[in-house]
Amino acid sequence: MSVGIVGYGAYVPRYRIKVEEIAAIWGKNPEDYKKGLKVAEKSVPGVDEDAATIAVQCARNALDMTGIDPQNIGAVYVGSESHPYAVKPTGTIVAEAINATPELTSADYEFACKAGTAAMQVCMALVKSDMIEYGLAVGADTSQGRPGDALEYTAAAGGAAFLIGKDPLVEIEHTCSFTTDTPDFWRREGQEYPRHGARFTGEPAYFRHVISATKLLLDKTGTSINDYDFVVFHQPNGKFPLKAGKRLGIPPEKMLPGLLVNKIGNTYSGATPLGLAAILDQAEKGDRILATSFGSGAGSDSFALKVLKKIENPHPVKKYIENKKYLNYGEYVKHRRKIKM
Amino acid sequence: MEKVAIIGIGQTKFGEHWKYSLRDLMAEAGKKAVDDCGIAGKEIQAIYGGTMSAGRMIGQEHIGALIADAMGLTPIPSTRVENACASGGTALREAYLAVSGGHYDMVVAGGVEKMTDVYTDQASLALGGAADQEWEVFFGATFPSLYALIAKRHMYEYGTTEEQLARVAVKNHHNGALNPLAQFPFEVSIEQVMESPKVAEPLKLLDCSPITDGAAAVILANEETAKKIADTPVWINGSGQASDTLALHDRTNICTLNASVVAGKKAMKQAGVTPKQIDLAEVHDCFTIAEICAIEDLGFVKKGEGGKSMEDGMFDLNSSISINPSGGLKACGHPVGATGVKQAVEIAEHLRGEAGKRQVENVEIALTHNVGGSGASCVVHVFSRGGN
Amino acid sequence: MPHRKSLGLVWRRIPQRYRLMGTKCFTCGSHFFPPRPWCPKCRRKGKIEKHKMKGRGKIHSYTIVNVPQQGFDLEVPYILAIIELLEGPKLTAEITNTEPEHVSIGMPVKMVFRKISEDGDSGIIHYGYKFEPELKE
Numbered sequence: 001m002s003v004g005i006v007g008y009g010a011y012v013p014r015y016r017i018k019v020e021e022i023a024a025i026w027g028k029n030p031e032d033y034k035k036g037l038k039v040a041e042k043s044v045p046g047v048d049e050d051a052a053t054i055a056v057q058c059a060r061n062a063l064d065m066t067g068i069d070p071q072n073i074g075a076v077y078v079g080s081e082s083h084p085y086a087v088k089p090t091g092t093i094v095a096e097a098i099n100a101t102p103e104l105t106s107a108d109y110e111f112a113c114k115a116g117t118a119a120m121q122v123c124m125a126l127v128k129s130d131m132i133e134y135g136l137a138v139g140a141d142t143s144q145g146r147p148g149d150a151l152e153y154t155a156a157a158g159g160a161a162f163l164i165g166k167d168p169l170v171e172i173e174h175t176c177s178f179t180t181d182t183p184d185f186w187r188r189e190g191q192e193y194p195r196h197g198a199r200f201t202g203e204p205a206y207f208r209h210v211i212s213a214t215k216l217l218l219d220k221t222g223t224s225i226n227d228y229d230f231v232v233f234h235q236p237n238g239k240f241p242l243k244a245g246k247r248l249g250i251p252p253e254k255m256l257p258g259l260l261v262n263k264i265g266n267t268y269s270g271a272t273p274l275g276l277a278a279i280l281d282q283a284e285k286g287d288r289i290l291a292t293s294f295g296s297g298a299g300s301d302s303f304a305l306k307v308l309k310k311i312e313n314p315h316p317v318k319k320y321i322e323n324k325k326y327l328n329y330g331e332y333v334k335h336r337r338k339i340k341m
Numbered sequence: 342m343e344k345v346a347i348i349g350i351g352q353t354k355f356g357e358h359w360k361y362s363l364r365d366l367m368a369e370a371g372k373k374a375v376d377d378c379g380i381a382g383k384e385i386q387a388i389y390g391g392t393m394s395a396g397r398m399i400g401q402e403h404i405g406a407l408i409a410d411a412m413g414l415t416p417i418p419s420t421r422v423e424n425a426c427a428s429g430g431t432a433l434r435e436a437y438l439a440v441s442g443g444h445y446d447m448v449v450a451g452g453v454e455k456m457t458d459v460y461t462d463q464a465s466l467a468l469g470g471a472a473d474q475e476w477e478v479f480f481g482a483t484f485p486s487l488y489a490l491i492a493k494r495h496m497y498e499y500g501t502t503e504e505q506l507a508r509v510a511v512k513n514h515h516n517g518a519l520n521p522l523a524q525f526p527f528e529v530s531i532e533q534v535m536e537s538p539k540v541a542e543p544l545k546l547l548d549c550s551p552i553t554d555g556a557a558a559v560i561l562a563n564e565e566t567a568k569k570i571a572d573t574p575v576w577i578n579g580s581g582q583a584s585d586t587l588a589l590h591d592r593t594n595i596c597t598l599n600a601s602v603v604a605g606k607k608a609m610k611q612a613g614v615t616p617k618q619i620d621l622a623e624v625h626d627c628f629t630i631a632e633i634c635a636i637e638d639l640g641f642v643k644k645g646e647g648g649k650s651m652e653d654g655m656f657d658l659n660s661s662i663s664i665n666p667s668g669g670l671k672a673c674g675h676p677v678g679a680t681g682v683k684q685a686v687e688i689a690e691h692l693r694g695e696a697g698k699r700q701v702e703n704v705e706i707a708l709t710h711n712v713g714g715s716g717a718s719c720v721v722h723v724f725s726r727g728g729n
Numbered sequence: 730m731p732h733r734k735s736l737g738l739v740w741r742r743i744p745q746r747y748r749l750m751g752t753k754c755f756t757c758g759s760h761f762f763p764p765r766p767w768c769p770k771c772r773r774k775g776k777i778e779k780h781k782m783k784g785r786g787k788i789h790s791y792t793i794v795n796v797p798q799q800g801f802d803l804e805v806p807y808i809l810a811i812i813e814l815l816e817g818p819k820l821t822a823e824i825t826n827t828e829p830e831h832v833s834i835g836m837p838v839k840m841v842f843r844k845i846s847e848d849g850d851s852g853i854i855h856y857g858y859k860f861e862p863e864l865k866e
Contacts, residue, residue, distance in 0.1 A: 056842040489792035542793035590819040
């Protein structure tokens with residue numbers, strides 16, 4: 001019996017801020033950032049949103065697609081680097097909101113931007129081993145960059161949820177990971193903003209892990225890039241995934257459907273899941289998808305997926321991307337609660 | 342049932358009393374009422390004191406005993422009555438029931454609120470206690486916002502306009518300008534109301550009653566006692582009280598305060614009068630829309646016609662029914678627990694012919710209408726002058 | 730100091746505030762939100778069971794709040810509405826994800842899960858329902 005995605009749901013808050021608006025505050029040339037990062041604008045959460053509310057919206061959208069009774073969900077895992085509580089799970093909030101409690105297991109994941117895909121792997125294992133019937137894996141973030149830091153241009157909000165079970169819409173044919181201790185980006189306990197290794201985040205971190213995990217997956221499955229119709233990589237900016245793709249010989253057109261960073265910024269734990277959701281919105285029965293996440297610190301999870309059935313009635317990612325309202329910098333700092341009151 | 346009359350009245354100036362505490366205010370109103378009817382005080386057998394939120398406003402509960410103490414009336418029984426903004430009216434009714442039931446010959450009904458000993462946001466929070474904390478306030482409702490929801494729906498269903506709402510404030514400020522005890526004794530124009538800061542759309546600052554300190558007291562007696570003491574007793578001919586769902590949203594029709602309808606009918610039925618016979622009414626205009634609803638719910642006009650008839654001046658001083666000659670909650674001020682008792686004080690002044698510049702002519706029958714929360718409680722009393 | 734809500738006060742309402750858990754009388758078909766433990770129409774003959782509301786409805790009335798409830802300062806001006814659920818009951822909630830000029834009486838809305846308030850920086854976060862305009866797909 002194959003295991004995979006039985007339903008999925010995504011969510012991006014409707015607020016946006018343009019690179020120009022941020023650059024103007026810090027006296028920078030916006031074109032430098034737009035070219036350097038290939039990001040035009042990023043999503044910003046509403047003042048009443050956090051990683052938990054985003055995760056709930058994603059989970060509800062995922063359940064909406066299916067007729068599954070939430071009481072049959074045996075595990076809820078939320079991956080995020082912006083859990084509302086340092087101690088107290090986000091997963092319990094989500095489980096309660098979707099009426100999945102109390103007979104289930106839950107824990108929160110944190111692995112920078114790949115905590116959501118780590119949650120998918122665990123759900124898959126639990127389903128495969130018959131420990132649970134369905135598992136809910138969510139990647140959701142309302143990431144923060146220090147004002148003035150390069151991260152401020154991209155750190156965004158959004159997420160996606162995957163209901164993992166048997167007899168799926170989309171089979172997860174294989175998954176593998178590539179993990180090392182590489183300190184390219186971190187946030188110490190009690191600190192408000194993360195720090196990063198600037199150019200160090202490139203070669204030894206992002207490229208090494210994404211490329212190695214992807215190669216490992218191709219190796220283990222005996223497939224090549226040509227076998228896949230779509231590819232999605234973690235997208236901290238618009239440049240990195242296409243550059244990694246180029247090195248692996250992936251035609252950009254296979255990556256563009258899942259490349260959302262230009263329009264919404266880096267949604268961290270939500271990034272690869274959102275890219276995958278956008279691909280599923282347009283994928284057809286028989287399509288094969290390769291997805292590789294990246295989490296600083298560092299590791300990548302790679303997935304080989306195959307669409308087994310016609311995907312019906314999703315809440316399309318496009319709907320959320322197109323529904324937007326721009327904020328000025330003042331409104332933005334209010335939304336991100338950067339104003340001391 | 343014994344006939345009951347108001348034989349003594351007392352009221353403090355309404356406003357911001359920085360120098361006076363709740364105790365001081367209650368003592369002043371009480372003393373005025375005792376002096377008004379020329380008794381010694383020892384004749385009073387029980388006290389009913391209305392206050393809404395002394396615990397939240399000044400940290401003091403046990404207001405019953407405090408009032409007895411402040412008025413020098415210990416050891417007679419003294420009970421606090423709480424029914425949100427209808428606390429005063431309910432205290433009056435409890436006092437009325439005690440005398441009409443024959444338990445006492447003479448009692449005092451008092452009402453008091455000291456609201457300026459906390460910051461405005463704390464006062465608002467305390468007033469929020471009259472709404473449904475779990476299902477309204479938790480979700481961001483404020484008191485003005487609840488009445489704004491009524492106003493918006495009233496405008497939608499009946500075509501009521503913001504200018505018509507403003508007309509209520511203009512009328513009540515006109516009356517309040519003639520009342521020496523009013524908090525805001527000055528006129529306002531439609532334009533001033535319309536241009537005042539928005540509070541909860543469509544309600545603006547000048548659609549709202551203020552935060553006020555103040556107290557009022559009335560002394561009630563049975564017929565035998567009243568006739569001995571008072572030259573011009575003011576008779577309470579009817580008393581009605583009703584309740585409704587705590588949350589506004591639970592009502593079938595949010596533009597009708599059913600508690601007002603029921604309490605009004607009961608009080609008028611007991612008094613044997615119809616709405617047409619009422620010459621003067623003090624109604625609960627915590628917000629301008631509340632007065633529009635009140636005049637409809639009490640049957641002075643049909644539902645939906647309140648705004649238009651207000652605009653036509655039907656409720657101006659000495660028109661067909663003079664509504665809120667005191668200036669209402671809007672201009673006279675709204676020390677929550679005192680309001681319901683103050684309304685009775687105002688009525689008594691008119692029925693005795695002692696209301697000065699704002700005296701309504703030829704008053705025979707008058708009515709008070711005191712609402713708690715967004716209409717979950719309502720108390721209505723009907724009064725008359727003279728022998729009956 | 731804002732009025733601090735005790736844990737029990739908030740926790741016991743999670744099923745209603747997170748997922749609109751109400752009740753239904755299977756004798757007369759009436760729905761209740763917040764849940765009623767007995768049917769006021771059928772009284773003794775009523776058969777009350779838990780029932781989750783679908784979270785869809787329309788705006789019965791609304792207001793734009795400029796002077797906020799304490800703890801709602803960041804949201805000013807916010808839209809507060811009475812919403813009539815498809816099942817019949819009405820409730821009070823904020824309308825989020827839109828601007829005042831796009832709101833009208835009768836407008837269809839659906840429930841979303843949002844932060845309502847919080848007990849300061851270190852206390853518990855209070856989540857619950859708000860409503861948003863139905864997004865066109």
